[in-house]
Amino acid sequence: MNAPLPSQLMPKLEPRNAPPELIEALKARFGDRCSVAQAVREQHGRDESPFDVPPPDAVVFAESTEEVAEVVKLANRYAVPVIPFGVGSSLEGHLLAVQGGISIDLSRMNKVLSVNAEDLTVTVQAGVTRTQLNNEIRHTGLFFPIDPGADATIGGMSATRASGTNAVRYGTMRENVLGLTVVTAGGEILRTGTRAKKSSAGYDLTRLFVGSEGTLGVMTEITVRLYPQPEAISAAICSFPTLEGAVRTTIQLIQMGVPIARCELLDTNAVRALNRYDKLTLLEGPMLLMEFHGTPGSVREQAEMVQEIAREHDGQDFEWASTPEERTRLWTARHRALFAALQMKPGCRAVTTDACVPISRLAECLLETAAEADAAGLPYFIVGHVGDGNFHVGYLIDPARPEERELAETLNRQVVSRAIRLEGTCTGEHGIGLHKMDFLLDEAGAGAVALMRSIKQALDPKNIMNPGKIFTWQ
Structure with a gap:
């Protein structure tokens, strides 16, 4: 069965736009901190998700808890949605004004x-x-x-x-x-x-x-x-001939209780993208990027144990990044993996997964996912916080080609179905938002979602708090 496109995943919701009298009341109270300018509204109506939604009716820049309360009371009086906004980095459509309403920008509350x-x-x-x-x-x-x-x-x-x-x-x-x-x-x-x-x-x-x-x-x-702050910090990278070797190393070090601080996986595609984007010279193969925190002695002991485990799975000797500058460069590059990958296919967008499974099922889930992506022929990359059993696949699509987006959504659904079958979750850290509402139902079941809905209806009887996210109102 073909997976639905993002536009088809959108809940069918009636608009509840802010009436002129509400806008005027907000302008009278907040002055130029209440904006209806198109550019400001559009900035607050976009995140990193694949959804295209009209912007909010107005944006209020609040500077205190009391001001937030004033905005919410006015919106509640008119039964108009309010949507909190931070910096707009969410990935699943969390901040989109799917029924219109007021975006409350909290960025000035920065003390x-x-x-x-x-x-x-x-x-x-x-x-x-x-x-x-x-x-x-x-x-x-x-x-x-x-x-x-x-x-x-x-x-x-x-x-x-x-x-x-x-x-x-x-x-x-x-x-x-x-x-x-x-x-x-x-x-x-x-x-x-x-x-x-x-x-x-x-x-x-x-x-x-x-x-x-x-x-x-x-x-x-x-x-x-x-x-x-740890007395000693060391970071290291370890390359492997196969993705399985990197994943098996991770599973073993977690099961042995090694107190590693960070353990990140990058597949060959991700490493290649980072080399080009950040002008690095990393060996282009599956890689673990690790960090150790503690005393000098404990850090050395942790590193020796992990290196021994890695060798059992054909891992190479560690390449160390011991100075703060070297560590910062490596972790900055890791955090830019998405942007690096997007440059591999100019003009593309990424449809990303966020599966998380018990550590004992990580190899099965991740290796099946990689094989599936290879067979599909769509460009992709894999990164993951694999020490938690959490990984992300970014499928690179041409937004002008609906068939590519449809294929990416199909692959995404297959990853989620596999994770749930292996007693994992559809989202390890990104949240449900708009994109994963159906997945939550698959994972938690109708009874659990109904209980969540009843809590929402009790605390927010007019459904004004960021409506249309996580689950449907009815």
Whole structure:
């Protein structure tokens, strides 16, 4: 069966555009911080997904939790959607105004509110980016490890339950968000969680909002965990003659409990793209890019153990990047893998997967996926946070050729079906958004999705909070 095109995946929703009186009320309150300019609206109506959706009716640049609450109260009065916006780096259509409405831009809410170095916590406004946060706390000897690649905001990362390259050691946003300030659909300001390391006080509302993709409320302040900067850091690359050797090495080192901080896979296509884009000289074959954190002795011990495991799977000796400059260059290149791959087929777009499976099933899932992509003949690349069992395939398509997009969506669905069959998930870190609504139903089942819907309907009875995402209203 042919997979539906992105335009066919769009939920059929009636527009609920902002009436003139709402726009006038917002302009009267926020002045030039409420924009209806076409260019501003279009900027806030696009992300990295393949969907083409009309922009929001207006954009409000909020500067405080109280201002967010004012916007939401006005929108609620007119039953008009509100869509939170960070930096626009989402991949699954999270920020698209599928029914029109008001985009609330949180980028000006970019203050680090309090650093509690003794307790290893920090509280920030939602518009603070991960790079900004780490720059501002560097003097404390602490750092925030969640690293999804894009310089996303902490609010956006919380909304999608992001993770990234460091998750194998430090976890995801789920484990690292301690508390939130949230504006609900009625414009009420809630505070969830505390700075305490644990709590048994009632329902865990923090975890309810983390990963909710803006469908339950607007997160405006976030308290997260920090970690001591490692005494020693070393990065290394290891090339393999086969993709299977790289994957088997990863599985074995995780099963043996090696406390590796980062373990990233790049297939031959990804390495070739990076060489051309970043002018590197990496051996063009399947590769693991790894990083070790700890004391000098523990880092050396970890590296020796991993190198021994790699040799069992025909891995070459490590090439080390021991200076901060060398490490930064390697990880910057890894984060630019998508853009590098796009240059391999000028004018193309990428349809990306985000499967995650139990580590014991990673080889089966990833190798079958690669064989399937080779047989299809569509240009592709594979990268992955394989220490978590999470990998991404980017299928490179010509947007002017519907048959290529259809083939990419077919391959994407086959990857997801395989991951679910192997007791994994359709999304390890990108979220559901618009693109994966059907996949969530396949993964969680109708009963679980109905329960999610009932929570949404109880907290947001007018369905104004980022509607049309994760699941349908009815």
